Amino acid sequence: MKLVCVDCSREVALDAFDYQCGCGGLFDIVHDMKDLDADRLKRVFDERLSERMTPYASGVWRYKELIFPELPEEFITTKYEGNTGLYSSELLQAYTGIRKIWLKAQSENPSGSFKDNGMTVAVSHGRSLGYKRFTCTSTGNTSSSLAMYAALAQGSSYVFVPNKNISLNKVLQTLAYGAKVISFSGTYDDGIRFYEQYSKELELYICNSINPFRIEGQKSIIYEISQYLKWSLPDWVVIPGGALSNVTALGKGLHDLKTLGLIDKVPRVALIQAEGASPFHKMAAAGKQELTPEPSPYTRASALNIGNPPSWKKALRTLEQTNGVTCSVTDAEILDAKAKVDQSGIGCEPASAATVAGLCKLVAQQIIDKDETAVCILTGNMLKDTDALHEYHLGEASAGNYRNGILSADLALEDIQRLL
Structure with a gap:
């Protein structure tokens, strides 16, 4: 490496x-992969599916040879992350108009989001360097994941959180794990700039997506999808884009799988951003090669509320390598898609539903053919943002197309029969 x-x-x-x-x-x-044998790796990865109570029971460390082969096992900090469900849904196939859809529910991770796949590797690497103090700037999911792993490693975590447009649920989760939460006036991007300048002076190990070990861990998401589908991927992988670490990581993972011969065909990547925080989509749509930051981004999907994504150059490489596309969707489209994902029995937070909303739009625009297949990455648990649930289903001003309010009735047989 x-x-x-x-x-x-x-x-x-x-x-x-x-x-x-x-x-x-x-x-x-x-990575130097020239001595790796694809058939042997498949056997090893399959054998590790039966592991319990070892690092290889993790859906990340199962693929250690492709993620961090040099790391001594004593430094691995794991909660057996990964191993999340891959679901098909006839309801969502009808909603999006595509022939076959799978949803990768990273919401089932220990802290409730995809961040765990990368955080286990970042914190493990930090420990191997002797760090005890870990930091991040976050709109919520990164902070709760970091706080959990830092506590597990008997370290401490220091989290910088913008003082508006975030989910309080995620901040409460971060506090519960014992992190020191520092609320500041400014944006996610301001927090990144601060500790880029001062992290060494403060002896803090950075766990945001500027850390390449975060990206290595997140690659495991596409490895796991591939293994579950017997090393044959769908035509499209649809990913929500905030800081753009996920599209970067999954792009790297696809490159690894093709290089090793574990898959025959690389799927195309569709990157979906919220309309109110879509600097990368605007750059791609204009055919530019330089990103123009958005100083005041806003979307109800708080995890996507990033105006200057640090991983945009790596994300651009993924789109180029996969003949990928971008798309932006409105908050209304995101929240309607979320309602359908929730009603499918899978559930997700608003940012996750951007993938399903984007898939709908791309199929309608005939960019994705209705006879193709796709996997949508669901990044966070539906309880990460209960305010969004309340506003959509119970809020007086809700304009949701799939609103499901509470019914009132007397406990009388005729009244209940009428409601049923």
Whole structure:
């Protein structure tokens, strides 16, 4: 393994770890895979499905050879993350208009979001370097995941949270795990800039997506989908985009799988952003190669409320390598899609539902053919944002198309028969 700058291609040995190159570019981790045998890896990965109470019971560390082979097991910090459900749904096939859909419910992770896949690797790496103090800036899911793993590692966590447009549920979860939560006036991007400048002085190990080990862990999501589907992926992978770490990670994972010969065909990637926080989609739609940050992003899907995504250059590489597309959807479209995902029995937070909303739009625009197949990544649990549930189903001003309010009745047979 080595670090390679995505901007200037400078190579750095792993023991000289840093988050950014001297040129300002982010580092990528590059593996030497020339001695890896695909058939042997398939056997090993399948055998580990029966593991219990070892690091390899994790849906991340099951793929250790492709994620962090050099890490001594003593530093692995795991809650057996991953191993999340992959579901098909006739209801959502009808809603989106596509022939076959799967939903990868990362909401089933221990802290309730996909962040656990990357955080287990980041915190484990930080421990191997001797760190006890971990940090992140977050709109919610990253902070709760970090707080959980830092507590598990008997370390401490320090979380910077914007003082508006976040989900209080996620902040409460972060507090419950014991993190020191610092609310500040500004945006997610302001928090990133602060600790990029001062993390070394404060002796803090950064666990945001500028950390390449976060990306390595998140790759496991696409590995797991591939393994569940017997190493044959759908035509499309649909991913919500905030900081853009997920599209970066899954793109890397797809590249690994194809390089090793574990899959025959690379699916196309569709990256979905909320209309009120869509700087990457606007850049792609305009055919530009430079992102223009949005200084005041806003979307009801708080996990997507990022105006200057740090991983945009890596995400652009994923779209180029997969002949991918981008799309933006309104908050109304997101919340309606969320209602349908919830009613399918799977459930998700608003940001997750952007994938289903985006799939609807792309099928309607005939960018995705109705006879193709797709997997949508659901990133967070439906209880991560109960305010959104309340506003949609019980709020007086709700305009939701699938509102499901509470019914009132006397406990009389005729009244109940009428309601049934």
